[in-house]
Amino acid sequence: MRTRRWAGSALALLLAAGAAGCGTGNEDEAGPGAGPVATSTASSSPAGAPDLGAGEEVARGLDVPWGLAFLPGGDALVAERDSGRILRVAAGGGAPQQVAEVAGVAAAGEGGLLGLAVSPEFATDDLVYAYFTAADDNRIVRFRLGGGAPEVVFSGIAKASFHNGGRIAFGPDGMLYVGTGDAGNTSSSQDPASPAGKILRLTPDGDPAPGNPTAGSPVYSLGHRNVQGLAWDADGRLFATEFGQNDVDEVNLIEPGRNYGWPEVEGEGDTAGGRYTNPLVTWSTREASPSGLAITAGTAYVAALRGERLWVVPLDGDRLGEPSAQLTDAYGRLRTVQVAPDGALWVTTSNTDGRGDVRDGDDRVLRFPAR
Template sequence: MRRRAALVTAVLLAATTASCSSDDPESAPDDTVTASPQSSPASSAPTSPTPTAEPTEESPSADTTPPKVVGTIATDLAAPWGIGFLPDGDAVVTERDTRRVLLLRAPSYDVRQVGTISAAVPLGDQGGEAGLLGVAVSPDFERDHLLYFYVSTASDNRIVKARLDDDRLGPTTVILDGIPNGFIHDGGRLAFGPDGYLYASTGETGQPELAQDKGTLAGKVLRMTTDGEPAPGNPFPGSQIWTYGHRNVQGLAFDDADRLWASEFGQDTYDELNLIEKGRDYGWPMVEGRGDTDGGRLTNPQVVWATDDNSPSGLAYLDGHLWMASLRGERLWRVDVHGDRAVHPVDYFVGEYGRMRTVVVTPEGRLWVTTSNRDGRGDPRSGDDRILLIDP
């Protein structure tokens, strides 16, 4: 009963912060690319703390070859959320609401259940966002057989680890708990960095003030050891916090220069693609999109989208491009990366497969993209949810 009461309170608190449509979104500011739907050129415009300027055309991408869906890896899944590839090419998939951990054996990718994370509290059937979320494969998996999971419990969000042996998932061990949770904005993406440390995204649970509070792990990107301790070199002593001022980061991806990128839900005007840099403040809730206040103290997004066109989730990097799955926008975005700049967003498959949740790069250099039409907010189609194989 106490948990349900807390959830009702969270819903009421989130009523003014949940992402909603904007019939007349403001134009984007200088040095921030604005993505236009239906494969239109990207845009940017002059600086303004409250973006109001007209956009100007961005240089087009040199790569105009559209991606193609070349197959379906799996069907009849239920809100698949996280995907991680094992060294032998097998894939581990989490389902948010069933709490199932699935193993897809290469090359046939037959789906088999290897375990359930019993501590997870799924809320998707009520329209919530908590449950069994991200998964990351240990960089030393061939030796330790460890998987890491982001889990919503009745009291918090936490990160746990478990061994996968002989197609069976062992008991979980908590490495980090006490991450605030809510009915919405639970973050949940996990990724090991090139430095060997584990990165995690969290949401501000519908309470915007938590994003700026460095005394809480909500609304942050975290960096930790495999035991959940603050990683050496973190900007705030004794803390796992790497960056702060986030609303709800749903995607993390490292590029080939070891830079970290993140996709983030906006509120009414802008969803964001951010370049994540140590110790930086990304502005929520003071600004949505760009905000050159306090002498540049806030870090501006690289690309912004109207919330109707995106609601970004999973993020992956391949051959000079970031690939972003879009929930409300029901499309896959490709964004060019030139050095430390992200430019020229182009969208594909608009409305063809419904909500898209997660995108990952396969060992062969293709993409897997999951649909999320059975997450309580979509319109399920025959065979949903599925994993699509895309040749980029």
């Protein structure tokens, strides 16, 4: 088993595959009501905008669903944060089938089995990537969906009860992008030698990608508090959602080498001399806690946890238009949103994570067809 480590010691990792103190004020730190082929990228789709009035349930009774990624045929893989299971959900619905289980997942607080990504070459390599919290760190493993030994491709990302990041996605360039959190150590976000509080850009093998801002470093951007959503628009631009602390949550346009300010700046702030980059959109933490992010038909869709709504934000060149709140209080906490190969928008709820009001059928996977 090969391992790419940033820091820390290697841990034993098993994966059984089958066919069958930190900051305060936001998201999971606050209780309910408190102050090429399809991959895991949420990229633009040639289909029309999703019909948010025509939602249908494709799966129910899940245990804190977190990661969501599509296979080329349209079926989805869903990660359960606390159980470590990976389920296959058919595009047409039906009971989810367990296809893998990541052993060694240390589920506590916001940690556990988090993001999923499907290899851009899945048709030939059968590889799935998973980001999860282990005993000593957060790490990324890949494995063949049909079975076989797992491979740790990157480890040594700081872990904590909160701010573990966890979103992974393949970009249009075929590289693996990773959103991490500061793990409660705010100074790490500004430390270029730490992978915490960053967006990383890796090769599929887990090496620092060619063309990164600093040769030999996996760091693509820094100054982040807790990155939760990654998505590209039709022009190949990367956008990311980020949890703020007490004041505002953010959507950022991510450019290589840019510093997004945390912990010196929350939201818009001192950009004198171009040191920090301001977000494009902000919300109060009560309205958002923006987790998943998807882009399709010229529009960004942001899943809100504490805000219990789906924010719909038109793209307008290098800017974002006026956000509108949809699905407000309809399904509770929304964790992940992704665009399916057929252009439909899939959304997962997160009401069983200990911070939501559990509703009948929770947690669920919802599908909103493209018009």
